[in-house]
Amino acid sequence: MEKRGMIDTWIDKHRSIYTAATRHAFVVSIRDGSVDLSSFRTWLGQDYLFVRGFVPFVASVLIKACKDSGESSDMEVVLGGLASLNDEIEWFKKEGTKWDVDFSTVVPQNANQEYRRFLEALMSSEVKYPVIMTAFWAIEAVYQESFAHCLEDGNKTPVELTGACHRWGNDGFKQYCLSVKNIAERCLENASGEVLVEAEDVLVRVLEHEVAFWEMSRGGQ
Numbered sequence: 123m124e125k126r127g128m129i130d131t132w133i134d135k136h137r138s139i140y141t142a143a144t145r146h147a148f149v150v151s152i153r154d155g156s157v158d159l160s161s162f163r164t165w166l167g168q169d170y171l172f173v174r175g176f177v178p179f180v181a182s183v184l185i186k187a188c189k190d191s192g193e194s195s196d197m198e199v200v201l202g203g204l205a206s207l208n209d210e211i212e213w214f215k216k217e218g219t220k221w222d223v224d225f226s227t228v229v230p231q232n233a234n235q236e237y238r239r240f241l242e243a244l245m246s247s248e249v250k251y252p253v254i255m256t257a258f259w260a261i262e263a264v265y266q267e268s269f270a271h272c273l274e275d276g277n278k279t280p281v282e283l284t285g286a287c288h289r290w291g292n293d294g295f296k297q298y299c300l301s302v303k304n305i306a307e308r309c310l311e312n313a314s315g316e317v318l319v320e321a322e323d324v325l326v327r328v329l330e331h332e333v334a335f336w337e338m339s340r341g342g343q
């Protein structure tokens with residue numbers, strides 16, 4: 123049995139926003155096959171821009187893992203995440219060609235810009251390691267939970283979208299998210315009350331940004 127930590131407690135406390143982020147109508151529409159392809163194309167273009175901004179964020183997590191963590195394995199977990207972002211960017215480029223989305227002309231929507239600004243603020247050296255680790259876990263976990271749902275039994279996910287679902291819904295990514303969660307939980311165990319308040323707040327704000335991000339797909343493009 124896995125030990126229940128702060129993150130599980132916070133997820134229970136903020137269950138409705140967690141569910142909103144991990145079972146958004148866009149994700150549910152992929153799973154039930156009713157997805158509107160213009161929504162998918164919008165998401166693809168916006169997420170490509172997001173991921174480019176996520177790279178320096180993960181790099182800043184890596185720097186904190188090297189400097190502030192007492193555990194040498196933390197760095198390896200984050201480095202693995204950074205390495206997979208390299209493949210992810212290549213994957214986006216192929217998908218862009220497949221779906222005829224020209225990333226050079228995609229304009230970041232408000233929700234995307236706001237999320238990226240939020241990440242930039244977290245990159246400050248003032249932000250404590252347990253706080254940034256909690257944010258990092260939440261960002262990755264929302265995609266893992268969402269896309270794994272599209273592959274669960276009974277799905278009617280269109281075959282041309284299964285590649286996207288496997289990217290974040292595969293077992294390796296699930297294990298990686300668990301490793302990040304364990305790092306965050308370990309750090310939170312020793313954190314001050316003030317840091318705990320900050321980490322909980324950041325967790326909820328990530329979930330809100332994720333919901334707003336999915337919402338962009340509604341407009342199509």
Ligand SMILES: Cc1ncc(CO)c(N)n1
Nearest residue numbers: 169172173261262265335
């Ligand atoms: C908006 C968003 N959140 C999370 C990820 C990856 O985990 C992503 N690619 N995009």
